[in-house]
Amino acid sequence: MFFQITHEDKSCQARTGVIHTDHGDIETPIFMPVGTQATVKSLDSADIENLGAQIILANTYHLHLRPGEDLISDFGGLHKFMNWDKPILTDSGGFQVFSLGKRKSPLLVGEGQGEVSSEHSKLVNVDEDGVTFTSHLDGSTHRFTPESAIEIQHKLGADIIMAFDECTPDQASQSYTRQAMERTHRWAERCLEYHKNIKALKHKNRQFLFGIVQGANHEELRKESARAISAMDFDGIAIGGESVGFNMEATKNILDWVNPIIPKDKPHYTMGVGFAPSDLFEVVERGVDMFDCVAPTRMARNGSLFTHKGRININNSEFKTDKSPIDPQCTCPTCKNYTRAYLNHLFKSEELLAYRLATIHNVYFFLNLMSEIRQAIKEDRFLEIKKEWV
């Protein structure tokens, strides 16, 4: 069995569960650190394991462009290539094709989920069969179809892979959003079909395929999409879209619309959630089992660090002489060994170590909070712990 629910909180939809993969079990609900280019920025695989990460994300769009899925496959897949033998999830590249494909400058490139996309670009051409897009790295032309996105993900060999979807901007007209959503549903069928018909796995581990619910911020479309994706034989159901994660009011509405429709016995995954600790509570309360976001790692590299008393910017001069750790309640390696003053010095001096120590803290902070949330659910006191944080 791929997914087991182990406990349901008595007072809301929050639940704990276990996802079984060939690279180990994942306790849910889980925050997944993002390792877009086969590395969680600044951390090595031993760091990630020491922080207690149970699964990390990687990105099909980025890895297709560099170093290429054939090279990674030749190394035995992404796990071996990056020396990480726990579960990996690859996003299909749909979000990036539509949000990053048009950007020419590498300086503007983000890490995947959580980006705010603007209007569709002329550099991205969608047709019924797939999408032709321009690499943000070198302007070269590439094409993804549902089949090729699955093929690439088979070569990468992640434990959980995603259907290829079109992520429409919230500003798009309702008629365009419907058109894109219906195409996404047809693509979802093709992804499933191609995934099932591949005779042999490229690598040893099984790969579980998730479908993605779209429909932007339109209640009618979201519900229709939830029904369509739920009716297909996916191993898990994701909720995608430009607003998801980035706009929590919209995210909560979307979850309230689709939750009654999505089958309870499959993992629910909100793509791009985790800009703040309170966001985790909002989605877990609504029965979500998995989420990822680049914000904790990206914020870390800007010196924006989470604490039990809110976020601090370690660059601020008030921390120059501060002998306390980032968060006195935190037990991460950074907080155990270094002061705010030392981190302030490293950031001011633009020392490489700054980014790693800060990333270690923010990732640990989110993973540790998730561990506390799971424990609270098991003890039917999720809403209590939520009150302390939201």
Next chain:
Amino acid sequence: MFFQITHEDKSCQARTGVIHTDHGDIETPIFMPVGTQATVKSLDSADIENLGAQIILANTYHLHLRPGEDLISDFGGLHKFMNWDKPILTDSGGFQVFSLGKRKSPLLVGEGQGEVSSEHSKLVNVDEDGVTFTSHLDGSTHRFTPESAIEIQHKLGADIIMAFDECTPDQASQSYTRQAMERTHRWAERCLEYHKNIKALKHKNRQFLFGIVQGANHEELRKESARAISAMDFDGIAIGGESVGFNMEATKNILDWVNPIIPKDKPHYTMGVGFAPSDLFEVVERGVDMFDCVAPTRMARNGSLFTHKGRININNSEFKTDKSPIDPQCTCPTCKNYTRAYLNHLFKSEELLAYRLATIHNVYFFLNLMSEIRQAIKEDRFLEIKKEWV
């Protein structure tokens, strides 16, 4: 006893020894990684310890400018500030004042030793009492005297501290070089005097003071400097200068001139040596016990990596599909866990992890080679192992 010689190789001047400090013993001959701004770039203190470093360098000039010696002293000294409880050596700042003081752009700043300085700048003003210089960070004016350089180093609290000297460019006239050298000798006396007369240590650990032999590439001046510095009550003798380390032919000549003069029972330290493995052999053969260089760490960040078969540039396309470690004979954490192809991918993608994994390798490579050299000396086969490397 501060320094004990434990073995002298029968066939040359190479020797093993132990330096005793309040933060532990240092086996010599030793390569000291450079941690200019209270961090060995990209590594945390656990990394440095895991690589087997017995002592690291930090820099008085850089730490005076940022975050300031008073702040570090208030934290209990550099060891506590950077969370490193093994020995530290601080350079006096003389080299940096004369080579970096004139540079306005932070982009041009190096890590300390090993830089090639050019002619003296108008932004650096030397007089009999000390030096007035301009910060490379913000253009502010600062002044070092022998007394203030020792005072700052007392506040930083390193186990080994250096006398304040003037490092003259090789192109300077012989008469200017003599003038600067004689002033450096007078400064050396003042450093010793000030160091001895400070009633109480700022921090708990003892601090051992080294003098620095100058004289550029003039045999007569070098010998005179060696006699003058050796006659003073220093705990160790350093050989400084623009050419030392950077120009190995000049370095060998200088060592051959001064070695018969410098007392054998004090540690000999060549400042800035370690651009290549062969350099280590040349100075160890001439009785040198300690050396430091930014090259292994700086080269690492450029993708230039040491192997038993010479240096490779990991950015080269030939490594894109290479499944072997950086150096198959190396047992560092990077070589045990990652391939050349993965490193090539990280460098091409400008991922932060690239710099740390590469630095780990180069530092380990040098430290491990020094361990092999010490073993060879103990077995009177230093010249044999030298033949394999030079």
